[in-house]
Amino acid sequence: NWLGVFVPAQIHRAISLAFGLIMIYLLYNWRDQEEFGLKWYDAILLLSALISLGYVIFFYDDVIQYYTLGKLDTKGIILTAMLWVPLLEALRRKVGFTLPILILVMVFITVFQKHLPGILSGAGYPIERLFFGSYVGVDGIFGMTLGIAATIIIIFIFFGALFEMAGAGKWFMDLAMALTGWSKGGPAKVAVVSSAFFGSISGSPSSNVATTGAITIPLMKKSGDSAKFAAAAETVASTGGNILPPVMGATAFVMAEWIGVTYGEIIVAALIPALLYYFITFMSVHFQAYRAGVQTVSMENIQSFWSIFKRGWFYLIPMAVLVYVLVFLKYPPTLAGIIAVPVVIAVSYLSKDRTLWITPIKFVTACYMTVKRWLVVVAICASVGIFVGALSLSGLGNKFSRFLLDVADERLVILLIFIGICSIILGMGMDAMPAYITLATLLAPAVIQLGVPDLSAHLFVIYWGLASFITPPVCVAVYVAIGISGSKVWETGWEAVKIGIACYLIPYAFILNPELVMMGSSAEIIYKVIVMAIGCIFLAAGFQGYGLTLLNLVERVLLIASGIAVVSPIVWVELIAIIIGAIVMLRKWVFTRFIQKPQVYQQ
Numbered sequence: 001n002w003l004g005v006f007v008p009a010q011i012h013r014a015i016s017l018a019f020g021l022i023m024i025y026l027l028y029n030w031r032d033q034e035e036f037g038l039k040w041y042d043a044i045l046l047l048s049a050l051i052s053l054g055y056v057i058f059f060y061d062d063v064i065q066y067y068t069l070g071k072l073d074t075k076g077i078i079l080t081a082m083l084w085v086p087l088l089e090a091l092r093r094k095v096g097f098t099l100p101i102l103i104l105v106m107v108f109i110t111v112f113q114k115h116l117p118g119i120l121s122g123a124g125y126p127i128e129r130l131f132f133g134s135y136v137g138v139d140g141i142f143g144m145t146l147g148i149a150a151t152i153i154i155i156f157i158f159f160g161a162l163f164e165m166a167g168a169g170k171w172f173m174d175l176a177m178a179l180t181g182w183s184k185g186g187p188a189k190v191a192v193v194s195s196a197f198f199g200s201i202s203g204s205p206s207s208n209v210a211t212t213g214a215i216t217i218p219l220m221k222k223s224g225d226s227a228k229f230a231a232a233a234e235t236v237a238s239t240g241g242n243i244l245p246p247v248m249g250a251t252a253f254v255m256a257e258w259i260g261v262t263y264g265e266i267i268v269a270a271l272i273p274a275l276l277y278y279f280i281t282f283m284s285v286h287f288q289a290y291r292a293g294v295q296t297v298s299m300e301n302i303q304s305f306w307s308i309f310k311r312g313w314f315y316l317i318p319m320a321v322l323v324y325v326l327v328f329l330k331y332p333p334t335l336a337g338i339i340a341v342p343v344v345i346a347v348s349y350l351s352k353d354r355t356l357w358i359t360p361i362k363f364v365t366a367c368y369m370t371v372k373r374w375l376v377v378v379a380i381c382a383s384v385g386i387f388v389g390a391l392s393l394s395g396l397g398n399k400f401s402r403f404l405l406d407v408a409d410e411r412l413v414i415l416l417i418f419i420g421i422c423s424i425i426l427g428m429g430m431d432a433m434p435a436y437i438t439l440a441t442l443l444a445p446a447v448i449q450l451g452v453p454d455l456s457a458h459l460f461v462i463y464w465g466l467a468s469f470i471t472p473p474v475c476v477a478v479y480v481a482i483g484i485s486g487s488k489v490w491e492t493g494w495e496a497v498k499i500g501i502a503c504y505l506i507p508y509a510f511i512l513n514p515e516l517v518m519m520g521s522s523a524e525i526i527y528k529v530i531v532m533a534i535g536c537i538f539l540a541a542g543f544q545g546y547g548l549t550l551l552n553l554v555e556r557v558l559l560i561a562s563g564i565a566v567v568s569p570i571v572w573v574e575l576i577a578i579i580i581g582a583i584v585m586l587r588k589w590v591f592t593r594f595i596q597k598p599q600v601y602q603q
Contacts, residue, residue: 185289
């Protein structure tokens with residue numbers, strides 16, 4: 001409803017996509033470099049897309065007629081092709097070749113299924129049927145994902161841009177420095193805390209590494225961390241933002257629509273796993289700091305916590321408002337974002353620094369920043385409609401799920417291992433949102449068929465999709481980090497795997513222990529959280545090779561095994577694991593306290 005005038009969702013989405021494509025072709029050349037203007041070939045592509053989208057906007061009744069008939073005529077087929085080509089080219093410019101190629105492969109499979117072997121085999125559908133699904137179908141280009149991009153995501157990108165311009169980013173960075181900068185490995189801990197916050201709002205691990213990493217990685221190197229460790233710590237911290245409430249990047253909005261739950265329910269379920277993720281990351285950088293003898297930051301360079309807090313306490317108000325309207329009032333995300341935006345503007349005027357006030361000029365600048373960040377989202381969300389439509393027609397999602405169930409013999413733990421491996425492979429090279437949509441379509445149904453709740457199954461594939469950002473060889477966030485640190489891919493990727501072990505383990509923990517997603521009594525939830533927190537300490541110590549003093553190989557293996565074993569839902573297994581891990585740590589404490597001073601590992 002626009003100013004009392006009803007606008008069908010498909011028309012609204014077509015208008016949004018038209019605007020997005022105009023901006024992409026106007027602002028970016030074929031190499032995705034900023035270059036204002038239209039080359040002749042760009043003008044042809046853009047005109048082609050606008051004619052196709054204009055038909056949806058101005059002749060919507062004809063589109064409805066197509067839907068009623070269940071097929072496209074020659075004109076409809078041509079109009080669809082006129083949109084596909086410029087849309088996929090716009091996608092390539094913004095995200096590279098991986099996702100467009102994946103979409104075209106799925107189209108190929110759908111059309112030529114009759115000639116393909118194994119689970120790829122099927123009835124096959126002509127390209128005309130595929131065009132119909134993508135142009136008219138509810139799961140096509142103008143489907144749910146584009147709708148979310150055109151309503152929810154753009155509001156939260158705008159919210160983040162205003163928040164950044166109001167000085168919240170620097171305030172949170174300073175606050176993190178005051179809280180942890182003075183301790184051993186302080187700069188790395190600052191990276192964990194600050195990147196967690198930024199990652200939640202930005203929704204893109206790679207862009208978060210590029211922004212916060214430009215500050216934290218040099219700071220970590222200066223304090224004594226190796227280049228590979230500094231890059232890895234920033235990568236893991238930035239990646240986790242997509243599973244950290246309250247914003248959780250853009251994927252959580254898609255998830256809420258997909259499984260039919262409120263955004264508040266997702267926030268509640270995701271909170272404990274996200275906190276455990278950052279707890280093990282924090283403990284990893286803590287142990288590494290002592291292992292490598294990292295210097296502490298001079299207190300002269302750190303302001304007091306209360307002075308920083310008083311300078312920007314009001315930045316917490318928009319976040320509190322957002323949580324309140326999402327969780328307690330259960331407002332839709334779009335409305336919650338619309339409410340939070342003017343709050344950000346208002347609180348900016350509480351700052352003593354007038355340069356941080358959101359003036360009309362800054363408001364316009366934030367709008368420009370929002371549009372540029374949104375362009376990649378709209379290209380992805382529209383193009384994914386082609387992928388989802390092809391996947392629905394081919395039935396490959398159900399076949400793949402059935403195949404995994406058969407291979408795992410319908411045993412949950414084995415199935416989860418297979419799905420984890422497949423998730424990393426399928427998620428390589430993709431951004432967080434398309435990775436989630438792909439995995440939710442192909443893999444989540446198999447987990448759900450074994451009785452796992454929809455919410456837990458989708459959270460599981462989100463975690464494992466994010467693992468592809470830190471797992472070599474195709475680890476996009478690591479690539480960005482090494483550009484800042486100067487380290488190499490494989491050494492940095494291996495460090496990221498060790499620091500980010502939670503990304504691989506926590507999903508199994510909340511599937512096997514539903515208490516971690518708030519399914520259970522208060523006593524059960526508290527017990528599981530304590531057990532998992534102890535396991536996180538064991539894992540961090542084992543993988544970093546330090547627990548009060550250097551650990552030998554046997555001690556590291558015992559601690560890692562104990563940390564993994566606490567994931568078990570069997571109480572006696574958990575208790576034995578805690579006892580073994582505690583004995584190892586207690587032995588090191590006695591050895592350090594009474595026999596030998598702590599050792600330092602020379603990098």
